[in-house]
Amino acid sequence: MAREPEAWTGGGRTLLARRLALAIPSLAAAGGLAWLAGLAYPAGGSPLAWAILVLFALVMGWQAFVACQYVYGLVAAILGDRAKSVLERRSEAAEVPAASAGRTAAVVAIHAEDAVAVFARLRVMARSLARADAHDIDIFVLSDTRDGAIAAVEEHEFARIQAWSEADPALPRIRYRRRSENIGRKAGNIGEFCRRYGADYAFMIVLDADSLMTGAAMTRLVQLMDESPRTGLIQTVSYAAGRDTLFARIQQFAVRLYAPLALRCLETWQGPEGSYWGHNAILRIEAFAENAQLPVLPGRAPLGGEILCHDIVEGALMVRAGWEVRLLPEMGGTWEEMPTNLVDLLGRERRWCQGNLQHLRVLPWAGLHAASRSHLAVGILAYGMLPLWIAFLGLASWQAARTGDLGLLAYGLTGHGAAAHALAALSLAVLALPKVLSLGHVLASPGRRASFGGTKALLASAALEQVVWVFLWPVLTLFTAGAVVSTFLGRVVRWETQDRDDRQVSWAEAFRLQADAVVVGALIVFALVWAGNAWLGLWLAPLALALLASPAQSVWTSRADLGRAARARGLFLTADDTAQAPELAELAQIRGLPAAPAPVRTAPLEPAIWLATDEA
Numbered sequence: 001m002a003r004e005p006e007a008w009t010g011g012g013r014t015l016l017a018r019r020l021a022l023a024i025p026s027l028a029a030a031g032g033l034a035w036l037a038g039l040a041y042p043a044g045g046s047p048l049a050w051a052i053l054v055l056f057a058l059v060m061g062w063q064a065f066v067a068c069q070y071v072y073g074l075v076a077a078i079l080g081d082r083a084k085s086v087l088e089r090r091s092e093a094a095e096v097p098a099a100s101a102g103r104t105a106a107v108v109a110i111h112a113e114d115a116v117a118v119f120a121r122l123r124v125m126a127r128s129l130a131r132a133d134a135h136d137i138d139i140f141v142l143s144d145t146r147d148g149a150i151a152a153v154e155e156h157e158f159a160r161i162q163a164w165s166e167a168d169p170a171l172p173r174i175r176y177r178r179r180s181e182n183i184g185r186k187a188g189n190i191g192e193f194c195r196r197y198g199a200d201y202a203f204m205i206v207l208d209a210d211s212l213m214t215g216a217a218m219t220r221l222v223q224l225m226d227e228s229p230r231t232g233l234i235q236t237v238s239y240a241a242g243r244d245t246l247f248a249r250i251q252q253f254a255v256r257l258y259a260p261l262a263l264r265c266l267e268t269w270q271g272p273e274g275s276y277w278g279h280n281a282i283l284r285i286e287a288f289a290e291n292a293q294l295p296v297l298p299g300r301a302p303l304g305g306e307i308l309c310h311d312i313v314e315g316a317l318m319v320r321a322g323w324e325v326r327l328l329p330e331m332g333g334t335w336e337e338m339p340t341n342l343v344d345l346l347g348r349e350r351r352w353c354q355g356n357l358q359h360l361r362v363l364p365w366a367g368l369h370a371a372s373r374s375h376l377a378v379g380i381l382a383y384g385m386l387p388l389w390i391a392f393l394g395l396a397s398w399q400a401a402r403t404g405d406l407g408l409l410a411y412g413l414t415g416h417g418a419a420a421h422a423l424a425a426l427s428l429a430v431l432a433l434p435k436v437l438s439l440g441h442v443l444a445s446p447g448r449r450a451s452f453g454g455t456k457a458l459l460a461s462a463a464l465e466q467v468v469w470v471f472l473w474p475v476l477t478l479f480t481a482g483a484v485v486s487t488f489l490g491r492v493v494r495w496e497t498q499d500r501d502d503r504q505v506s507w508a509e510a511f512r513l514q515a516d517a518v519v520v521g522a523l524i525v526f527a528l529v530w531a532g533n534a535w536l537g538l539w540l541a542p543l544a545l546a547l548l549a550s551p552a553q554s555v556w557t558s559r560a561d562l563g564r565a566a567r568a569r570g571l572f573l574t575a576d577d578t579a580q581a582p583e584l585a586e587l588a589q590i591r592g593l594p595a596a597p598a599p600v601r602t603a604p605l606e607p608a609i610w611l612a613t614d615e616a
Contacts, residue, residue, distance in 0.1 A: 102202025
């Protein structure tokens with residue numbers, strides 16, 4: 001195949017222009033919000049008013065950056081191929097993959113996982129690889145399990161799948177290895193594989209215990225790596241799919257709906273200096289092994305010690321060494337699973353919070369590219385903004401109780417004068433644009449609408465998701481802000497295996513783990529009654545109610561019967577319901593899960609599949 005000249009390389013004028021096109025509007029919107037807030041609500045000489053103004057500028061400046069990403073992503077989506085890299089255009093070409101110059105290992109790293117579920121996914125992927133005629137891809141299960149009983153189940157399941165695969169020569173080879181010591185956690189597990197088996201393979205497709213990827217997607221990734229000798233890593237975007245609790249179905253729907261424009265923005269501005277998310281990606285083994293070795297951070301945990309969120313750092317090191325790290329945001333054929341209830345999601349957020357805050361000690365490393373530092377900084381700020389939100393809401397509420405005026409707490413909605421009106425308009429736009437633009441982008445296409453079950457189902461699901469988000473945001477913000485503070489105070493979290501099954505949370509567990517949210521909610525109610533400000537009480541009532549109802553949220557949304565009932569009524573549908581891939585259907589059949597209902601098609605689906613998730 002003839003090579004097209006790559007239009008943008010790191011440091012090129014085109015790539016610089018794309019980055020400025022995001023940075024300048026973001027800074028302008030953030031500056032405009034701060035300027036209007038100062039005009040509408042001048043701080044004067046009050047330390048409290050100055051603190052509120054500064055906090056407002058910081059948190060709303062961050063929201064402006066988020067909103068500008070969605071505007072940028074929409075423009076890039078409208079531009080189509082003109083905004084895509086050559087690699088992405090190649091990935092979408094309808095070509096039969098050529099034979100690879102070297103072998104590829106698809107490695108699944110596990111640690112005390114449900115072995116039956118892991119090997120069920122391997123059966124599906126093995127059959128899919130056979131259908132894709134992928135003779136150059138072997139499957140490795142890399143176990144870090146220490147528990148002898150769990151390891152025994154792994155070995156039993158491996159013996160079963162090995163006998164099954166050996167009976168059919170079309171199936172790929174499947175191998176299993178268990179380390180005796182968990183040195184370096186997952187990063188150490190993958191590193192040990194590279195040292196032991198790396199010479200036998202050119203590429204490595206890294207999968208998590210909950211990953212699923214089609215054989216066609218794997219072979220296409222291998223082909224792209226063969227055709228791109230400067231590329232060291234290609235990251236796909238995996239959709240969360242396959243879970244039935246109401247919480248999981250809402251989150252799966254929300255990710256499908258809202259992430260595509262942000263991902264399009266990310267791919268467009270980062271170019272060849274992308275990030276690595278740790279799974280559902282293909283790596284050039286030689287490039288990875290030589291350049292992505294991780295040091296131990298200086299100091300004691302939690303900010304020092306072994307790097308927990310190692311993947312983004314490994315990607316940055318590969319970029320530093322001159323390798324391209326690319327993102328394919330719309331490739332399709334790749335999935336993962338997600339926490340199925342609020343309790344498990346909060347536990348994962350605590351781990352990710354500590355891992356991202358560790359990157360404060362990675363940011364100063366010599367030689368990192370500006371884009372890599374940006375990836376690290378965004379992860380840090382995403383968590384660091386949450387305590388600032390708590391501080392802003394607390395101080396602004398205190399001021400409102402003292403003065404009787406909601407002020408900046410109401411984002412200018414209750415103010416008077418042109419500055420207050422402009423502030424209210426800009427604030428609402430910044431807060432609403434991500435979801436409004438995403439919804440509009442889907443509604444503009446009959447194919448995209450059909451993938452969500454049609455216009456009526458989409459609008460009803462989006463409205464209900466927004467109601468859920470109003471109650472979920474205070475709980476997530478309070479909990480994660482606490483995780484940020486506790487990390488800086490020295491609390492070390494345990495990096496444990498995730499519970500990936502549809503799991504219903506008991507009332508006792510919910511109250512035990514979320515008692516702090518209930519207490520804070522009760523204190524807010526007490527403070528509002530004491531303040532006696534009716535408007536302040538109405539304004540903060542959703543926040544207080546959300547915290548008080550936090551245990552109920554965990555219990556009710558963790559019910560799989562409610563999730564299945566929502567699906568039966570056409571709510572929170574995604575393409576995995578309306579056009580389920582054979583691999584997902586096969587996995588559901590193997591695991592004895594309810595099959596997706598037959599869809600009623602109102603329009604043909606478009607070929608592009610929008611994928612979204614993030615893994616630290």
